[in-house]
Amino acid sequence: MDALNATDDISQVVILLEANPYFWGGRSNGAHSTGPANFTFDRFLEHVLLFINSLHLLNQANRIVVIATGATSCAYLYDSNAAELSENARTARVSKKLSVVEKITQKLEDFMSKEAVYDLNQGTEDNRYSLLSGSLSMALCYIQRILRGPSPHPLPRILCLQGTPDAPPQYIAVMNAIFSAQRSLVPIDACIVGNHHSAFLQQATHITGGIYMKPPAPEGLFEYLSMVFATDLYSRKFLQLPRASGVDFRASCFCHKKSIDMGFVCSVCLSIFCKGQRTCTTCNAIFAPSKQPNPAAAAAQKRKVS
Amino acid sequence: MGPEEDGTNPMDEDGDGDAEEQGRDMEAWEKAYAEDRSWEALTEDASGLLLAVDVTQQQRQHRRRFAASKGPRIQRGIIRYVFVVCDFSRAAAEADFKPSRMGAVANCVEAFVREFFDQNPLSHLGLITIRNGVARRLTDLSGSPEAHIRALRANLECSGDASIQNAIDLARGYLSSIPSYGHREVVILYSALSTCDPGDIMDSIAECKKANIRCSVVGLSAEIYICKTLCDKTGGVYSVAISESHLKELVLEHAPPPPAVAESAVASLVRMGFPQRGAEGTVALCACHREVKLGGGYTCPRCKARVCELPTECHICGLTLVSSPHLARSYHHLFPVPGFEEVSVQLQSMGKFDVLRLCYGCQQELPTAGSKAIAGVRLECPRCKQHFCFDCDVYIHESLHNCPGCESLVK
Amino acid sequence: MKFKIEGLTVYFPYEFIYPEQYQYMVELKRALDAKGHCLLEMPTGTGKTITLLSLITSYQLANPVGKLVYCTRTVHEMEKVLDELRRLHAYQEKEIGKEAAKILALGLSSRKNMCVHPEISGEGSRESVDAGCRKLTASWVRIAAVDNPNIKTCDFFENYEKKGADALLPPGVYTLHDMRSFGREKGWCPYFLARHMIQFANVVVYNYQYLLDPKVSGIISREMEKECIVVFDEAHNIDNVCIEALSVNIRQQTLEGATRNLGKISQVIEKFKATDANRLREEYNRLVEGLAQRGNLPVADNWLANPVLPDDILREAVPGNIRRAEHFVAFLKRLVQYIKGRLLTEVVESEGPLSFLNSLNKECSIDQKALKFCYDRLQSLLTTLEITDTDEFLYIQSICDFATLVGTYQRGFAIIIEPYDDRMPNIPDPVLQLSCLDASLAIRPVFERFQSVVITSGTLSPIDLYPRLLNFNPVIFKSFTMTLTRDCLCPMILTRGSDQLPVSTKFDMRSDPGVVRNYGRLLLEMVAAVPDGVVCFFVSYSYMDGIINSWNEMGILQEVMQHKLVFIETQDVVETTLALDNYRRACDCGRGAVFFSVARGKVAEGIDFDRHYGRLVIMYGIPFQYTLSRILRARLEYLRETFQIKEGDFLTFDAVRQAAQCVGRVIRSKADYGMMIFADKRYNRHDKRSKLPGWIQTHLRDAHLNLSTDMSLHIAREFLRKMAQPYDKKGQGTNATLLSQADLEKMEQMENMQA
């Protein structure tokens, strides 16, 4: 990854687009809304497209990939260098003909149509969440491919445009993805378009050294995108950028999948539980009657060892 | 894979195998090529043009090796208390490893220490050196990588004899007092070829066995009988390094948590806190240094005290404080991604390929029966039935530990 | 496992079999079918013994052949063989049922190893035990004991005798140890029991001597039927054994002893004359009828016989001039006198038997015919005179040995008289050596008597030489190499020290301090690079002492001690054994140790340095025989004339096989690995190298020839690292090293196809 010369500002940006129909749909019929008020999907999309174009403007070598994060599936929407990659000249021409906007919208439509199978009005627990872990994993796979490619390769980074709240069931998967990203030095940026902060993405940005941001006014989304998230990794060394304001390091317990700030951990497999158990549901280890309650003792013992 | 491959593959592996054999007793400068003896696979066509090698076979082999290395899913001892013993006896001065055996060991240990804490967040590690037949504890069992590395760097000289017995006795002394749920281990990096012990080493070995201490040895020069016995008796691993790189491999093999032996440690529930990280630039009094600190520290969820780094124990209420990422690092051991199966390109119905023309992970084109353009294997996730390319398979199983396909389905 | 070889069902007690073992069996079977002798070389560590046993016993089960006579060199090996046999037998019983698999196998050894008598067994030397035994078991002693209770006899023997013919050993496999314990519980004398049971046994295991040494072999000679299958294991030195069996040395003290004996004898004769003269007369008559009738003496008494004598002699009447006891004594006196005279010579004399006889005849008119009978005449006399403490009469016995041999053989022997030892010329130590030059003499009767004789060993190269040495023509001689999953032995030929100066133990160089230092450096480098056990072999004790001293002076030894403890083989057996197991201890506990030993020594022959007990063996120099010795010269000459074997060839052959023996100690199984350094520039010459056994040569790559110390050090390091890597015992596909029953069946089908 160090094969690049320092002044290189060519970027490979993978944008994870919040495309959860429940989230956006929830907008229209004001019922239990999770998304920001009066900010529709189309507006959102506009901003993003502007953003994509401006990335292209900045450097013709910039590569952009857009992956939709849906409630029931994830899909590639756009790949700026798909044209060059596909050997077939004809398809290349066709793809060239359409502009970025057309390509994306078109792809997005059939994605949405698939998603829409779920009745939006009675969103189940499941599709209140988007499959962040899925799109993250895909993004990372894609980036690995870039990194494998001929060097010098563009500097990869991931931008999550997240609206829906964190999905505790995805906790482990997301974490795995984060660590993998960290290992291959891929920063994960996060721009929250929903109402809730995302502990997952806070951790992700914190660990991978990306930027975390929740625009107070989503109407001006492009503002933030162009001011903050357009900055390539090289320029980040020189520009003032928003600093992390605290990270939520709470875990989510295995038993009820709810975030906790204090809990019990199995000494064999480190599974987290919100309350004491006899046996570990993950590794079915049988716990010795724990002498836990007396932390002072534990501390004392620790000191003795050290 | 198709039946026809089965016939051929073992052969390939043989060839590959003794290719490496030869690689071993090559001159140093040849070794660079020993790993990939690609030219052997090269073939010329009629016009004397060189043809590319058969990727598919190579990929299959790689997958087989990986599969072999990866055993069935097992309980692992994740909370470990490990002493790393560096033999800095006379023999460590030998320069057959560059810069010297000692140097090589130091480098590996450094890498190991980092990797270790990366993979075993809640574990503790300590350093012991052997010099002049005496074992000395460099660092106490503790959680901070830097301290160990500093201590090691500061202690690089070697002389005198080596004594395994002294080393393991010392280690046993410290390991005996750790909490019951911890897994006790000793990893010895041994340069010497003999051990000058004060007493009968067999007794010490028996003692270790009794104390459930798993002793592993990485030798730098040759197989030594006593080390072999030590490892066999205590359930450790004995390996001998061929080259610097191999040495690193072998040492790092000890980084992932070892399979947990039932009796070696009793499971128990440990109460832990997952503190929040304070915003940058905020000022607070930190409990550990008893002084005002600027910048994001962590706050104990129980007593709201401020600590500077994780993992640690709250100095006020003694609660074990970790950040959930620490724990999460080792979760992939618990929920491994199912191995992908190869779908024979020939047998596949062409119908399906139109759908799955691209790798689900990275959009790379997948090999199809028709086009010979893309060589390689096509793999399928048994759970989500998505198809992947070879590279993604490797990445997914060795680094990512998520199957994109499964992740992007509602469970 | 159980499989078929050319129709013969072979029972093999293990799951897998090495390919070479299979080949070995095939060849062996063919030899047996051909009812001929064979010569088979197969590397140590490939399980020769079990292969032999399982094929031959299976063969016995299938075909009507006689017993298997398995000759080993040491008691230790004997026990090992019987253990293997027991495992095999257990397996056979499992396969084909108790009845069908019933065999009787037992080991036979000297009284020393078998006696269970509380006092006697405690005796130190072999002779004393023998003698002690006779004191209690000789017929006349027992007769005397009948009416005189305070004459001691051996209860074990008595019980055994009482039982008479139905004192039998139940079928099974008996090691010496088993025999003893059996004897104890039954209260029977194991030794005589064993000797008695031999004729019923299917498998007999005992020492070479029992077949080769005329003095001992009498026991068996007449009890073995022709169909027997005789096996000489570890037979690489068989020619020397044969020669020793037929050589006699006579020194000053021998003669003095002899005269003393004669004196005693004549006294006894006088006594007898006084008491019962007719006993002597009986003997006289018996002698007239001829020695053959001696057979009718009770079994315990005919304790010596001479297979070497052609039967006609046995039937012939003893010449008149020695029939009478006193004549015989006088005769011997004359002989001894004459030899005394010969020993007075100042110069070295060397002559053939013929000329010796002539001069003997001229000077004291002793004719060859009479000489021929001396040996038996003496025996019968001693018997007649009821002399039991035979160990005192060794001297006169060896004189008679000498006489008989000289009388019997005109060819193949040399009589050499040396007034002093060459090594210390000024000390007069005259010796008359009757040395056998022709190994074939001793072994010929064996070849003639038995239908198939198997000679096998790990090192029989060059294999074509043995038939010529032993003067027989095998129906099959073959050398097998061992199949390995990894090349686990690493022979090297080191010709130069680090300073590039050649190293060798040639006379002109061996004392050169440069060479000594280089040898020392070599050892030093190696002990620093090789774990656990290292073994060094030197060409001779004197050389070893010399070089160790100078190393000590140079301080090399001290440096060596930093890495490994040092142990040294000495002439004294007890010391050496002690050194050995300390050495083993050091290897076990990881301290590491070096063992200094001598080629042709006890250690070199008998002891294994397998696994971590010997990761490296250094052969310092080429262990040539002491070329200036007259005997050797004579033998070389003889070989040249009779068998057209060049001196050089024979010497190198002999030296190299010794070297091979030494280094062979280091690897004893396929899982094992070890290095061998031949430290002498002469090894690099093709004539030497080519004589190494095939399984060493195959691993002797060009890269390992003509090395200097530093190079070999590098190779050693690489090798040790390579060997330390995990590997799979059972190679796949092409280079399979283990065959399962299934594999064999497949192979057989193949063969059937071709056939």
Next chain:
Amino acid sequence: MPNVRVVSRNFMEMVAALPAAKLDELYGSPWTCQAVVRSLPPLAKQYVLRLLFVEAAVSSKSIQDWALPDALNKHKVAIDKLEQLRVLIEATERRKEVSYKLNPRLQKQLQDVLKTGGGVPRESLPASFAARVPSLVDLENYAMKQWEAVLLQLVSSAFAEASTVPMNSTLTATFQRAGLITTPKGKEPPKITDAGFQFLLMDTNSQLWQIVREYVASAEDRGMDSAELISFLLELGFLNIGEPYNLNTLSPMQQNVIKELAALGVLQIQSGTKDRWFIPTKLASNLSASISETSGVQPGEGFVVVETNFRIYAYTTSKLQAEILRLFVRLEYQLPNLVVGSLTKESVSTAFASGISSDEMISFLSKHAHPHAAKKTPVVPETVTDQIRLWENDRNRVQMSPAYMYKEFPTVETFEAVDNYARDIGALLWDEPSTQRLVGKAERHEEMRNFIRRQSSAPQRR
């Protein structure tokens, strides 16, 4: 490769050098705007983007706050550049402190670009033509072939071989103008110059741009409007590769530009029954690409393997590559698709002699490294690189400079005075007070002489 950067910057300087009016006029075309923006240093780009939708003027102060304090100089460079190219215009306000706003025309253009997402300058011909258009791959090959032909022309003039392609007059002219080959005196053919050799080792983009630059420069001579030319060239860069574009609709000037560019393989001209059209190739896209500071990703993948034993294996079928290698490698033998050679002192020093620097060789080797070789670091073994550098140093041990020697000064004072003076004006090469001798640069001799005159009544010198 220093030269590369020089080349491209020069080009932008050319643009910058244009009078304000012309510049603004240039910014009338979206393509120029994009090209210019892309040519900016990363920081500057960010600024442009951030200001893009800001109508009001922004104070330089607040702009400066964007940058981290320790990145100030970077910041300044960016601003200067922006001003140079009139991307930022100082807003005239009464408040004294400076404030900037984007060049309105440019701003307008760019905003559109963002909204429409660029698109293409001109409509390509209907799909009916598509059938006759070569596939991308063929096109690629065509372009490479053409370009190699161009270079071969250069090379062939290096080795006195029969040039494989007929000498193209304008090309030769351009070469000569660029000083890549000597202007022929009399009969003998033009010889390649040091610059020419270096040129060969550059990567395609830089080469292309150096040529184009010369081309533009020479445009004035041929009475073209450089501004128009430039904007047209830039526009070409934005056309879609492999699309047919109508030739007849172009202005005559543009048409013959097209013709000449075709020779370079930048585009391919095809002619149907009645109308002619041109198809831009990869090279064309480089027109807009290579102006940016980044050297971009290598076109075509590497083929050279360098071993520690100084042997070089080049898996290539191209004659050109072989020839280029021949510049500094002793070729040993050639197989159909493999060239084997080795770096020897001779071969390398001849290269030095013809003005190729060690860095150029090394970077050539590493740039064109075979994918397998490229995996290991360093791509070219140290032993080799070091040795090449050493060889180079050998040559530079002695440095010549014409000089005068002054000695036999009347007094110590005079000597010291002169010595100091020489040192001050930087004429001093060597001096030795003990013997009162000093050596000065020849070119400064006049001043020295005068000074010495003034110093002493009777200065002796030789």
